[in-house]
Amino acid sequence: xxxxxxxxxxxxxxxxxxxxxxxxxxxxxxxxxxxxxxxxxxxxxxxxxxxxxxxxxxxxxxxxxxxxxxxxxxxxxxxxxxxxxxxxxxxxxxxxxxxxxxxxxxxxxxxxxxxxxxxxxxxxxxxxxxxxxxxxxxxxxxxxxxxxxxxxxxxxxxxxxxxxxxxxxxxxxxxxxxxxxxxxxxxxxxxxxxxxxxxxxxxxxxxxxxxxxxxxxxxxxxxxxxxxxxxxxxxxxxxxxxxxxxxxxxxxxxxxxxxxxxxxxxxxxxxxxxxxxxxxxxxxxxxxxxxxxxxxxxxxxxxxxxxxxxxxxxxxxxxxxxxxxxxxxxxxxxxxxxxxxxxxxxxxxxxxxxxxxxxxxxxxxxxxxxxxxxxxxxxxxxxxxxxxxxxxxxxxxxxxxxxxxxxxxxxxxxxxxxxxxxxxxxxxxxxxxxxxxxxxxxxxxxxxxxxxxxxxxxxxxxxx
Ligand SMILES: [Zn+2]
Numbered sequence: 001x002x003x004x005x006x007x008x009x010x011x012x013x014x015x016x017x018x019x020x021x022x023x024x025x026x027x028x029x030x031x032x033x034x035x036x037x038x039x040x041x042x043x044x045x046x047x048x049x050x051x052x053x054x055x056x057x058x059x060x061x062x063x064x065x066x067x068x069x070x071x072x073x074x075x076x077x078x079x080x081x082x083x084x085x086x087x088x089x090x091x092x093x094x095x096x097x098x099x100x101x102x103x104x105x106x107x108x109x110x111x112x113x114x115x116x117x118x119x120x121x122x123x124x125x126x127x128x129x130x131x132x133x134x135x136x137x138x139x140x141x142x143x144x145x146x147x148x149x150x151x152x153x154x155x156x157x158x159x160x161x162x163x164x165x166x167x168x169x170x171x172x173x174x175x176x177x178x179x180x181x182x183x184x185x186x187x188x189x190x191x192x193x194x195x196x197x198x199x200x201x202x203x204x205x206x207x208x209x210x211x212x213x214x215x216x217x218x219x220x221x222x223x224x225x226x227x228x229x230x231x232x233x234x235x236x237x238x239x240x241x242x243x244x245x246x247x248x249x250x251x252x253x254x255x256x257x258x259x260x261x262x263x264x265x266x267x268x269x270x271x272x273x274x275x276x277x278x279x280x281x282x283x284x285x286x287x288x289x290x291x292x293x294x295x296x297x298x299x300x301x302x303x304x305x306x307x308x309x310x311x312x313x314x315x316x317x318x319x320x321x322x323x324x325x326x327x328x329x330x331x332x333x334x335x336x337x338x339x340x341x342x343x344x345x346x347x348x349x350x351x352x353x354x355x356x357x358x359x360x361x362x363x364x365x366x367x368x369x370x371x372x373x374x375x376x377x378x379x380x381x382x383x384x385x386x387x388x389x390x391x392x393x394x395x396x397x398x399x400x401x402x403x404x405x406x407x408x409x410x411x412x413x414x415x416x417x418x419x420x421x422x423x424x425x426x427x428x429x430x431x432x433x434x435x436x437x438x439x440x441x442x443x444x445x446x447x448x449x450x451x452x453x454x455x456x457x458x459x460x461x462x463x464x
Pocket of ligand 1: 172246
């Protein structure tokens with residue numbers, strides 16, 4: 001009751017901002033009501049954030065952000081859970097995601113990345129994968145009042161209605177399945193809902209953009225081997241989103257030809273704006289928008305916030321520092337080997353961060369440029385947020401320091417003319433639509449009971 005009164009009193013101040021000097025027409029009045037009352041009432045559902053504390057001129061983007069179900073599809077925080085014993089209730093301590101920042105940023109759902117370093121954990125990929133999965137579940141067990149472990153789109157909705165952050169998981173790097181479809185199925189059973197086919201390492205059945213030019217690494221002939229196609233089919237059949245972030249261009253197009261469900265890029269930006277091999281060309285952006293079967297509404301590209309994928313200037317500067325940094329990293333490794341000690345990966349991470357910190361941060365606008373570019377090329381229904389928080393050594397554009405800064409994205413998008421509806425799609429609606437469709441395709445495939453995928457689809461799909 002008190003909250004509703006606050007909302008109503010705030011509307012008077014809002015009306016002062018929007019009121020026209022001449023008498024309002026009924027159309028104008030209903031538009032004004034739509035622009036102010038609806039967001040404000042939606043905002044009223046979140047009692048911790050009273051509208052009356054916000055300056056009148058910023059009430060609209062803030063209310064839109066509050067009314068959105070915000071979904072981020074990539075955070076590497078599980079490394080911190082396991083290696084640093086980090087708890088989500090702790091202060092950020094150099095990271096970008098904890099309970100406090102998630103609440104301030106109105107983060108409704110997070111896909112925690114289950115990433116296994118292929119060099120460090122050689123021979124123990126499944127072991128490390130399971131430890132990371134467990135670490136996510138332990139966090140939920142510790143914070144049941146604030147977090148809800150979910151594995152369906154309906155679960156995300158439900159957690160949001162209960163004012164809890166939905167916790168989900170995605171595997172980053174197909175090497176985690178150790179060439180085993182049964183392992184893939186067990187990861188699904190544990191709640192994993194997407195998998196990037198590769199990380200920066202090719203894995204024998206799918207190629208990575210990270211080593212595609214390295215002639216010492218064996219690569220597939222056509223982007224996916226027969227086993228790789230089986231993996232994609234089984235992911236479609238299970239209802240696990242096929243994630244094409246990190247894969248080589250050839251693997252990307254091969255995957256899109258065979259995937260029955262729309263695909264996602266959980267954390268990828270636009271190559272037209274920043275020439276990183278794991279960013280996506282305009283053709284790839286359009287192909288994601290068309291991915292899935294003939295009745296599909298298409299996939300989604302979730303923009304990565306890493307400065308080195310957003311800003312060409314940052315990327316060029318970091319390239320020029322690279323030889324010096326590689327030398328320093330190698331020296332650390334050599335020291336450890338000489339002393340018979342394990343490779344100090346945490347110190348290597350610190351060193352990389354120090355080098356990154358020497359480069360000026362790009363302006364906040366570069367992040368919005370990428371969202372805007374993908375929305376223009378692929379369509380506003382095909383872009384979202386895949387921050388890569390806690391996985392990019394803190395190298396973010398100015399103004400984005402943690403999940404608490406997510407509302408700035410809504411504010412900037414609206415300043416560029418994006419409607420409230422567009423913003424809600426970008427903030428999470430698009431991903432939720434794709435997730436629903438992926439699970440629907442799984443039900444259809446399970447009913448078909450096809451043994452495996454073939455190049456020939458039941459429908460004739462022409463794709464590049
Ligand atoms: Zn990644």
